[in-house]
Amino acid sequence: MARLKKYNPLRVYRKRIADRKRAKNPRIAVIGSGSWATALVKILLNNSSKINWYIRNPEMIEFIKTNHHNPKYLNYVTLDTNKLNFYSDIKTIVEESDVLFFAIPSAFLKESIENKNINWEGKLVVSAIKGIVPNENLTITHYFELKQNISPNNIAVISGPCHAEEIALEKLSYLTIACPRISRIYHIAGLIRCKYVNTFVSKDIEGIEYAAILKNIIAIGAGICHGLGYGDNFQAVYVSNAIREMKRFLDDLKRSNRQIDSSAYLGDLLVTSYSQFSRNRTLGTMIGKGYSVQTAILEMNMIAEGYFASKCIFEMKKKMRIETPIIDAVYKILYQNKPAAEIIEALTKEMH
Amino acid sequence: MARLKKYNPLRVYRKRIADRKRAKNPRIAVIGSGSWATALVKILLNNSSKINWYIRNPEMIEFIKTNHHNPKYLNYVTLDTNKLNFYSDIKTIVEESDVLFFAIPSAFLKESIENKNINWEGKLVVSAIKGIVPNENLTITHYFELKQNISPNNIAVISGPCHAEEIALEKLSYLTIACPRISRIYHIAGLIRCKYVNTFVSKDIEGIEYAAILKNIIAIGAGICHGLGYGDNFQAVYVSNAIREMKRFLDDLKRSNRQIDSSAYLGDLLVTSYSQFSRNRTLGTMIGKGYSVQTAILEMNMIAEGYFASKCIFEMKKKMRIETPIIDAVYKILYQNKPAAEIIEALTKEMH
Numbered sequence: 001m002a003r004l005k006k007y008n009p010l011r012v013y014r015k016r017i018a019d020r021k022r023a024k025n026p027r028i029a030v031i032g033s034g035s036w037a038t039a040l041v042k043i044l045l046n047n048s049s050k051i052n053w054y055i056r057n058p059e060m061i062e063f064i065k066t067n068h069h070n071p072k073y074l075n076y077v078t079l080d081t082n083k084l085n086f087y088s089d090i091k092t093i094v095e096e097s098d099v100l101f102f103a104i105p106s107a108f109l110k111e112s113i114e115n116k117n118i119n120w121e122g123k124l125v126v127s128a129i130k131g132i133v134p135n136e137n138l139t140i141t142h143y144f145e146l147k148q149n150i151s152p153n154n155i156a157v158i159s160g161p162c163h164a165e166e167i168a169l170e171k172l173s174y175l176t177i178a179c180p181r182i183s184r185i186y187h188i189a190g191l192i193r194c195k196y197v198n199t200f201v202s203k204d205i206e207g208i209e210y211a212a213i214l215k216n217i218i219a220i221g222a223g224i225c226h227g228l229g230y231g232d233n234f235q236a237v238y239v240s241n242a243i244r245e246m247k248r249f250l251d252d253l254k255r256s257n258r259q260i261d262s263s264a265y266l267g268d269l270l271v272t273s274y275s276q277f278s279r280n281r282t283l284g285t286m287i288g289k290g291y292s293v294q295t296a297i298l299e300m301n302m303i304a305e306g307y308f309a310s311k312c313i314f315e316m317k318k319k320m321r322i323e324t325p326i327i328d329a330v331y332k333i334l335y336q337n338k339p340a341a342e343i344i345e346a347l348t349k350e351m352h
Numbered sequence: 353m354a355r356l357k358k359y360n361p362l363r364v365y366r367k368r369i370a371d372r373k374r375a376k377n378p379r380i381a382v383i384g385s386g387s388w389a390t391a392l393v394k395i396l397l398n399n400s401s402k403i404n405w406y407i408r409n410p411e412m413i414e415f416i417k418t419n420h421h422n423p424k425y426l427n428y429v430t431l432d433t434n435k436l437n438f439y440s441d442i443k444t445i446v447e448e449s450d451v452l453f454f455a456i457p458s459a460f461l462k463e464s465i466e467n468k469n470i471n472w473e474g475k476l477v478v479s480a481i482k483g484i485v486p487n488e489n490l491t492i493t494h495y496f497e498l499k500q501n502i503s504p505n506n507i508a509v510i511s512g513p514c515h516a517e518e519i520a521l522e523k524l525s526y527l528t529i530a531c532p533r534i535s536r537i538y539h540i541a542g543l544i545r546c547k548y549v550n551t552f553v554s555k556d557i558e559g560i561e562y563a564a565i566l567k568n569i570i571a572i573g574a575g576i577c578h579g580l581g582y583g584d585n586f587q588a589v590y591v592s593n594a595i596r597e598m599k600r601f602l603d604d605l606k607r608s609n610r611q612i613d614s615s616a617y618l619g620d621l622l623v624t625s626y627s628q629f630s631r632n633r634t635l636g637t638m639i640g641k642g643y644s645v646q647t648a649i650l651e652m653n654m655i656a657e658g659y660f661a662s663k664c665i666f667e668m669k670k671k672m673r674i675e676t677p678i679i680d681a682v683y684k685i686l687y688q689n690k691p692a693a694e695i696i697e698a699l700t701k702e703m704h
Binding site for chain 2: 161162163166167171173174200230231232234235236239240241243247261265266267274275348351352
């Protein structure tokens with residue numbers, strides 16, 4: 001039987017002081033070593049004297065400690081290693097941090113944290129992952145809520161039109177942080193804001209997370225059209241249709257007074273659909289140019305989140321009473337082996 | 353004193369037959385010789401056995417007759433001169449046509465048609481001009497209505513995300529034709545539709561015309577940002593803000609159930625803001641890179657409609673009770689000689 005601790009006013013007082021101090025000065029962690037994780041570290045180093053950084057591979061940690069840059073991603077960004085604590089054990093970094101930015105591919109999330117006996121109590125989990133947990137068919141925030149038993153109020157997402165490559169170059173970017181309990185994230189927004197990053201906050205965590213997932217599917221479609229030879233005139237019509245399809249989907253999911261034309265929705269869609277940097281668009285372009293889906297996936301060294309998302313979103317939308325011609329077309333090409341040229345030609349008839 | 357014509361049933365019958373035939377087979381004219389006029393001729397030749405074409409310069413007419421292509425614009429497009437009647441007199445072409453597509457720079461509209469004693473009765477004027485009549489500060493359709501006394505029901509606009517260069521390459525494009533009396537334009541839409549052009553019709557002639565004007569101003573701003581070194585991340589936020597600014601402006605002008613995210617509004621904005629072909633964006637880029645406004649205008653061989661539009665729209669919006677940070681910023685740079693870097697930096701603070 002657990003013995004109750006004797007009431008000790010000094011201990012209670014000290015704890016309260018420590019809690020307050022922590023709320024003002026939370027211990028920040030970044031989980032992941034890809035380009036977006038590296039960009040987040042760069043951003044957060046502007047306002048924090050220490051960042052905890054989880055990298056699975058100890059050799060990569062050694063490399064960064066010696067060379068002060070990431071060997072594989074954004075390797076032209078110099079990192080101040082004096083301000084970095086490295087971890088290759090996930091349980092320890094969670095224990096020793098208060099706010100955890102997850103920026104690993106969604107496909108690796110489960111194996112990174114499951115069966116590790118992690119205690120999430122009092123932690124704020126911020127997902128910078130834009131995708132679906134494969135097999136579970138859950139969004140990242142739903143996965144944390146349902147499978148890791150984290151309260152929704154302790155889960156946030158960070159999103160917005162933001163190529164890591166431009167963060168590396170310190171080009172002005174805008175990020176949106178969303179959490180159902182908005183008071184949880186004002187301070188986080190402040191930690192991220194810097195000379196080249198502006199921040200917005202939002203309560204629409206579900207809408208923003210799904211927007212980020214949908215835009216990857218849409219970008220694959222944009223790439224397919226581009227690969228097939230459709231031009232800028234069509235691309236403009238495609239994107240105009242896509243943002244309305246996204247609005248229908250999000251409204252069906254959860255009505256809200258969201259402004260679909262703001263940067264976390266339309267902006268994010270634009271930067272992905274129009275950019276050369278986008279992996280999802282590149283995957284689509286290869287398929288449009290005639291590569292088989294499997295070959296295109298193998299040829300790319302990075303994971304295109306939209307590929308997994310397409311399947312999950314298609315399953316979801318079956319239960320909805322909305323028209324989603326773009327989601328349907330991408331699914332048919334990726335998973336039903338349908339010829340891209342025919343499917344896209346049929347899609348052009350549904351534009352309005 | 354005019355003598356009343358004697359009633360002649362045969363004459364009345366013949367006229368009725370001729371009118372019906374004309375309604376089904378209107379005589380089509382294109383006014384102008386630039387790239388958009390040439391693209392329109394190419395499109396219209398798909399469905400018409402004869403097109404009347406007004407080109408001011410008789411030498412250019414001779415060149416096209418001999419060489420079967422336009423010497424200056426889209427010169428890789430072969431034109432079937434057997435199906436073309438050329439005119440260098442505006443009064444005659446109007447007399448001998450029923451539907452007139454105007455595709456000349458807005459700055460030349462007045463001198464082309466004023467004091468020419470033109471009879472517009474029974475004509476349908478379709479404006480493919482995206483701009484403002486300088487000095488008059490009138491849109492093209494208002495100019496035709498107020499200064500040429502044409503009934504609004506006989507005025508239409510044709511718009512949409514459509515680079516002439518892509519029409520030349522037969523890349524799939526979508527055009528919107530708008531007229532307050534929508535029954536007037538179904539047939540016109542049919543004449544334009546072809547293998548590589550789809551058409552929509554709309555009643556929102558005012559909204560669509562102003563959208564096409566505003567997008568040129570916005571594209572100048574996008575170019576300025578690009579020239580100053582802002583990247584894709586910011587461009588996405590800029591365009592997201594711009595479409596909401598456009599919506600505020602159009603709603604203030606005339607409330608309607610227009611879908612701002614459809615191709616005649618958002619699509620048109622996207623193709624202009626993101627494209628290398630756009631003259632307005634190029635003008636902006638030069639200014640952003642440090643050229644003075646006057647030098648940038650001189651250096652360009654084509655007219656950037658947004659330059660004139662900026663002044664007129666800024667005057668209009670003064671009487672409105674809406675925020676238009678982008679319109680204001682572009683105006684200040686173009687007309688008040690304010691430093692672009694400072695104005696755009698201030699603008700970045702107003703993005704949301």
